[in-house]
Amino acid sequence: MNLKRILLYFRLHTKLFFRTRSGPFFLIIFPVILMLLFGSIFGSGGIGKTSIAVQNDGPDSPYIQGSLAAFNASGLFSVSLVPAGENITSYMKANSIDIGVVFPANFTSSISNRSAVVQYYSEPGDQTASTLQPVILNLILTGTGSTTATVYTQEVSVSGLGKAVDYYIPALLGYTIINGIFSMVYEVPNYRKDRIFRQLSFANLSKPEWLAATTLFYAVTTLISDVIIFGIGVSVFNVSLQVSIPGILLSVVVILSGLLLFTAIGLLAGLYTKDEESASLVANTIFFPMLFLSGVFYPISVLPSYLQTVAYALPLTYFNLALKDILLYNAFSQVLLEIVFMVLAGIGLFAFSSFLATRKQDE
Amino acid sequence: MSEIIKVENLTKRYGTLEAVRGISFHVNAGEVFSLLGPNGAGKTTTVEILEGVRKRTSGHVAVLGYDPEKIDETFRKRVGVLPQDFNFLQRITPLEALEFFIGSLESRMDPVELLKTVDLVDRKDVYFSKLSGGQKQKLGIAIALSNDAELIFLDEPTAGLDPISRKSIQQVMRNLRSLGKTIFLTTHYLEEAEKLADRVAIVNHGIIVDEGTPEELVQKNKTHDTLVVSLARDHATETALPKGLVMKSPGVYEMPVTSNDDLFSVLDSIAKSRIPVDNIYLKRENLEDVFMRVVGVEPDES
Numbered sequence A: 001m002n003l004k005r006i007l008l009y010f011r012l013h014t015k016l017f018f019r020t021r022s023g024p025f026f027l028i029i030f031p032v033i034l035m036l037l038f039g040s041i042f043g044s045g046g047i048g049k050t051s052i053a054v055q056n057d058g059p060d061s062p063y064i065q066g067s068l069a070a071f072n073a074s075g076l077f078s079v080s081l082v083p084a085g086e087n088i089t090s091y092m093k094a095n096s097i098d099i100g101v102v103f104p105a106n107f108t109s110s111i112s113n114r115s116a117v118v119q120y121y122s123e124p125g126d127q128t129a130s131t132l133q134p135v136i137l138n139l140i141l142t143g144t145g146s147t148t149a150t151v152y153t154q155e156v157s158v159s160g161l162g163k164a165v166d167y168y169i170p171a172l173l174g175y176t177i178i179n180g181i182f183s184m185v186y187e188v189p190n191y192r193k194d195r196i197f198r199q200l201s202f203a204n205l206s207k208p209e210w211l212a213a214t215t216l217f218y219a220v221t222t223l224i225s226d227v228i229i230f231g232i233g234v235s236v237f238n239v240s241l242q243v244s245i246p247g248i249l250l251s252v253v254v255i256l257s258g259l260l261l262f263t264a265i266g267l268l269a270g271l272y273t274k275d276e277e278s279a280s281l282v283a284n285t286i287f288f289p290m291l292f293l294s295g296v297f298y299p300i301s302v303l304p305s306y307l308q309t310v311a312y313a314l315p316l317t318y319f320n321l322a323l324k325d326i327l328l329y330n331a332f333s334q335v336l337l338e339i340v341f342m343v344l345a346g347i348g349l350f351a352f353s354s355f356l357a358t359r360k361q362d363e
Numbered sequence B: 001m002s003e004i005i006k007v008e009n010l011t012k013r014y015g016t017l018e019a020v021r022g023i024s025f026h027v028n029a030g031e032v033f034s035l036l037g038p039n040g041a042g043k044t045t046t047v048e049i050l051e052g053v054r055k056r057t058s059g060h061v062a063v064l065g066y067d068p069e070k071i072d073e074t075f076r077k078r079v080g081v082l083p084q085d086f087n088f089l090q091r092i093t094p095l096e097a098l099e100f101f102i103g104s105l106e107s108r109m110d111p112v113e114l115l116k117t118v119d120l121v122d123r124k125d126v127y128f129s130k131l132s133g134g135q136k137q138k139l140g141i142a143i144a145l146s147n148d149a150e151l152i153f154l155d156e157p158t159a160g161l162d163p164i165s166r167k168s169i170q171q172v173m174r175n176l177r178s179l180g181k182t183i184f185l186t187t188h189y190l191e192e193a194e195k196l197a198d199r200v201a202i203v204n205h206g207i208i209v210d211e212g213t214p215e216e217l218v219q220k221n222k223t224h225d226t227l228v229v230s231l232a233r234d235h236a237t238e239t240a241l242p243k244g245l246v247m248k249s250p251g252v253y254e255m256p257v258t259s260n261d262d263l264f265s266v267l268d269s270i271a272k273s274r275i276p277v278d279n280i281y282l283k284r285e286n287l288e289d290v291f292m293r294v295v296g297v298e299p300d301e302s
């Protein structure tokens, strides 16, 4: 491996990449479109009803029933009832619900005394939640028929809740990273067919050097796409991710180890692909199941249990989990395992592919 | 003279097909060596084994002292290659391609000079995919020259080139030879081999059927010269012609010439009979005739 040659080819590859129309499109414009699309669908406000979690810590009463009826009748909310005794914060996190309302044990007795308190759980700085707070208060007053009573809200801040759009940031990063598979599955058989590898070998550029330069290229371009997604998320949609320096650094490590793994998968698939027609079949067969089952577009928990088993067999799942742990929950501890898994699997697949590549060289 | 390439009992099998069936030859430093043979004879297979692109099935091969299956980076700096089906990155320009090879092989050649050599300067900034077939081929030749190699493999370098370009590439090969470089040339143009090659090997069905300088091959294999007599236009046939002349096409007669006496007596009688002759010439056998004869015969299976 010669670093000078790798960089020489990297520069060449990058230059040629920008001569294609589709290259820059998928690098810059497509992530922008995706992020704007997902941001507008799932960003603050959103469409349809806002989910709220409601918990009653006291006895059931007409006041409680009245409030729930008012929530439902407003058409603004879809109400999830949290059983008494369960931790509402965990419930909200698990179900991606941004707003929680808790009627304390003494609510019914207090409201009959014309003064009561409800707890309002939300992420600090969540625009939607603060806009909806007076609305919910009003609905409680109407629902309990106590328009003359005073109901105070006790604000409870929940961190790490995030908005739906937050959830999609790690997912979109996952999307950008499996894009490399597509390029590999097309490029490898094409280069073999056109005998580009042979011609490059005359310049002393070996297959491992080609691979290193190409992987470096994907690393740089993926990071660029990801910075764009991240930047739009933060500046346009106000995403509230856990952004700390260690978090960002760790995310970069996750992205790079994911890249290693997915490039290796792409390479392996590319080596088994004979021509361009089968390339699209192979690429899509790998790409779409991962996209739909690995928690990119919706949480794995909504899948039926047998599909969840499949999901946990897909490498992208681990990438998504790792990024979510970091960016959504600021939880670094289990990420290490996911990184190690991706790096080891990536190296293993690379080793296997280069063994295969040298063996296939001479057919 | 030192042997720069040495091949002994080389074989190559593709599945059940034995493309090269035990060939031996050597190439001396500083000579132009040409491998000739019909399509599928095993030329490219042999060349690619020497270049280190293909693995051999058996036999012994040494190129610049290397076993081509165990080459290092220096090998590529000392050897230039034009593959038969030369192709490169579709969106690269000739100038960039040469700069890449020069940079990667740490050569001191000037890319623009190389482009001048192959007459491609005015297309230096055009994408590879937009070059014509012959222009692509010229870029391939320039790349083969980009490392200023001492040994250059050219697998059909002039295939697909127009006559003017072909002549100029042949001149390039002559210049390379005068610089002391060794050229391993594969070609289908027999007059090209005859003009350029110091030594020639003819392969057929994976076996070398003959080998030597072009003159040696012609001398060794020629049967006879041929006298050709073509009559003036309005004389399609002529009964007064001497006996040995046989009509090959309307107005064109030929006769094998085995001795000068034969020749003179025929010419004498033509002169005497005053037949209106348009042209008389003696056709000498060349490499092409020898090739046809040598290759037309199935090689010995044993």
Ligand SMILES: Nc1ncnc2c1ncn2[C@@H]1O[C@H](COP(=O)(O)OP(=O)(O)OP(=O)(O)O)[C@@H](O)[C@H]1O
Pocket (backbone or CB within 6 Å): A363, B014, B017, B019, B037, B038, B039, B040, B041, B042, B043, B044, B045, B046, B084
């Ligand atoms: N990769 C391969 N796999 C299988 N058979 C091959 C392969 N390459 C060449 N052959 C076969 O080996 C034989 C020799 O091919 P080769 O390319 O060496 O011929 P050649 O002398 O260069 O012919 P041409 O003048 O057409 O270039 C042919 O019958 C060809 O079909």
Ligand SMILES: [Mg+2]
Pocket (backbone or CB within 6 Å): B043, B044, B045, B084, B155
């Ligand atoms: Mg050939």
